Amino acid sequence: MSASSVIPTVELDDVSVAFSSGFGAGKREVRAMSGVSFSVAPGETLGLVGESGSGKTTTGTVVLGLQHPDSGAVRFQGAPLARSLRSRAGRMQAVLQHPRWALDPRSTVLSSVLEPVLVHERRTPATEERALAMLESVGLPASFAARRPHQLSGGQLQRVSVARALVTHPAFIVFDEAVSALDVSVQAQILNLIQDLQAEHGFAALFISHDLAAVRYISHHVAVMRAGEIVEHAPTEVFYDLPSHPYSRQLFQELSS
Ligand SMILES: Nc1ncnc2c1ncn2[C@@H]1O[C@H](COP(=O)(O)OP(=O)(O)OP(=O)(O)O)[C@@H](O)[C@H]1O
Ligand SMILES: [Mg+2]
Numbered sequence: 001m002s003a004s005s006v007i008p009t010v011e012l013d014d015v016s017v018a019f020s021s022g023f024g025a026g027k028r029e030v031r032a033m034s035g036v037s038f039s040v041a042p043g044e045t046l047g048l049v050g051e052s053g054s055g056k057t058t059t060g061t062v063v064l065g066l067q068h069p070d071s072g073a074v075r076f077q078g079a080p081l082a083r084s085l086r087s088r089a090g091r092m093q094a095v096l097q098h099p100r101w102a103l104d105p106r107s108t109v110l111s112s113v114l115e116p117v118l119v120h121e122r123r124t125p126a127t128e129e130r131a132l133a134m135l136e137s138v139g140l141p142a143s144f145a146a147r148r149p150h151q152l153s154g155g156q157l158q159r160v161s162v163a164r165a166l167v168t169h170p171a172f173i174v175f176d177e178a179v180s181a182l183d184v185s186v187q188a189q190i191l192n193l194i195q196d197l198q199a200e201h202g203f204a205a206l207f208i209s210h211d212l213a214a215v216r217y218i219s220h221h222v223a224v225m226r227a228g229e230i231v232e233h234a235p236t237e238v239f240y241d242l243p244s245h246p247y248s249r250q251l252f253q254e255l256s257s
Helices: 056-063 110-114 123-135 154-166 184-199 212-218 236-241 246-256
Strands: 010-021 027-038 043-049 071-076 092-095 173-174 204-208 221-226 231-235
Touching: 010 056, 027 043, 027 071, 027 184, 027 204, 027 221, 027 231, 043 212, 056 173, 056 184, 056 204, 092 154, 110 123, 110 154, 123 154, 154 184, 184 212, 204 212, 204 221, 204 246, 212 246, 221 236, 231 236
Parallel strands: 043 204, 043 221, 092 173, 173 204
Antiparallel strands: 010 027, 010 071, 221 231
16 A cells, blocks of 8 residues: 555644634734644654644644634544544543643542543443553553552653553544653653554554654654744654754754753
């Protein structure tokens, strides 16, 4: 099969999103996304970089169908995104920056990992077994299953978030600053883990980060956002060898200083 005949896992076609902020005379419109187009193929990671407020998180929420675009189209596996959240549940997932906020402090690790499974299935010894196997594959022993979030380190919690995102074998995962809050050594472990699991499960990913080194390590392609627009989109080797847009070069200087 030629590369061009592969159906992208996700595809954005000329997507724009505006938010209004303020009241009365101070009311103004923020264009969070302007004419954004890209696609991510199965097994591939697109790194999305850009300064704070450039529209990265908005892009992530649009791809996940949590934010509807004002114009443009979003496709998942070749079809328009289904309106119902439930029908998408488990097929797309997200790992966010702060696992302590994403995980219910009262739930055990096992229950947190099981939660996405229970949207479509009942809790049974078989589903519990699947969650335990997932915990093991993110490097957490079965003895962690009964623990609660406050008993875990930041890195361990992020492993739980990754297990939770992967347990339903999604086709697509958004990582929004997923390693940013972690120590550098733990970051490397989580990045390796994401790579290994991607090789095993073949999910497509959008990896949003301020960290150009992490993006380089994990992404196959890189897109640069500025004020809601994608100003550069290139294969990772090409981008890091010679970023072509002046803004990308500026970003390199800012983010690596
Ligand atoms: N729900 C909202 N209501 C109003 N404005 C919003 C909303 N969400 C985002 N914005 C605005 O849209 C723009 C893009 O925000 P977004 O969160 O996507 O940026 P970002 O690139 O993820 O930034 P950061 O790196 O700080 O996470 C910003 O100007 C932001 O203030
Ligand atoms: Mg953001």
